[in-house]
Amino acid sequence: MTTRAYDAARETFAEWGADTEAAMTALAAIPISVHCWQGDDVVGFETRKGNSGGGIQATGNYPGRARTPAELRADLEFAYAQIPGRHRLNLHAFYLDTDETPDRDEIEYRHFEPWVDWARQQGIGLDFNPTFFAHPRADDNLTLSHPDKGIRDFWIEHGRRSRDIAARIGEALGSPAVNNIWVPDGYKDTPVDRMAARRRLEASLDEMLSPPQDPRHMRDAVESKLFGIGVEACTVGSHEFYLGYAIRKGTLLCLDMGHFHPTENIADKLSSVSLSVDEILLHVSRPMRWDSDHVILLNDDILQMAQELVFADLLGKTRIGLDFFDATISRTAAWVIGVRNMQKALLRALLLPRARLQQAEHDLDHSTRLILTEELKDLPYAAVWAEFCDRMGVPTGAGLIAGLNAYQSSVASRG
């Protein structure tokens, strides 16, 4: 039975020309790819260690970090149970689940089979990422663009194997896995031969991506970055580099919200790049002064991005993934809050009277456009969100907080 608050909200939205039932149906069909690395501070399950590079740094020491695949899966199961709808898991290659200790150029599908079995039980799809960091062969902050051919070949082999694994995963689960390629390659100080480094990166990517894969099982994505700590002067895989590469090679383009200048919002980039690439992958994040990967809030950046996805009809060609990691708070709460904020932003966008807003702009009636955007901020989105959560059997408000705190207490004694 619907609540009085929802019934009133439905009428209010209807008066503005928005259909709350249609919005909830649309929202329920949008999967978010939940990143595994929030659960353990981007540590992974290998014994081998190396620098993360490229500025990846989880700060904080809050108790409860998942130390094993079983703990990570338990945490994810709890988190998914607090999030309305059915979502995906984005797995990194160094989260393998095996007693063996393969090096990165030796990984095989069997090392990830427990994840696939679990995903099947959960009824969720998996995405994948080769891991080009946290390894001694990445300690120069150069991998696919390293001047040493031996090091490049090592990482090319890792990338090829990751693509094979992603394809097997996608086939096993009947849902194409996005295989996202991010390398930390860059220079701390101003390089004198950017061209050579970019040529090497391009050649390595070409070699890595040359074995054909079935797009029904896996799709490649490439992720750019402006800079990272330790590579302040130059990132080899810049935005321009990968935009061109994705267009030429037909890969997805991954846009990470933390990988641009702080004044840039990728909401503005979506329409432009969508004219040239078939599919986009998002890494929704919250940079604070730099690529700090804070948990996403329901803030203007996220609202604008969600609005752009809806208003420009880009949901069908965009895979939404998250990328943040905060080790100063409950890691499960971070997941739950972040995914729900992404969904709330999408719901708000779906509840806006798009045709009316776009007509005002088309008519150059910018006063009406501004009146509308500001008045629309007062609409009762919260009642629709509460109704959506209720129909999906997940808590809101005090019930959510109590559950998050209770789960955190249950994992706080982990060493």
Ligand SMILES: C[C@H](O)[C@H](O)[C@@H](O)C(=O)CO
């Ligand atoms: C762990 C991810 O691969 C990583 O966060 C990457 O996507 C990134 O954004 C690096 O800054």
Ligand SMILES: [Mn+2]
């Ligand atoms: Mn990212």
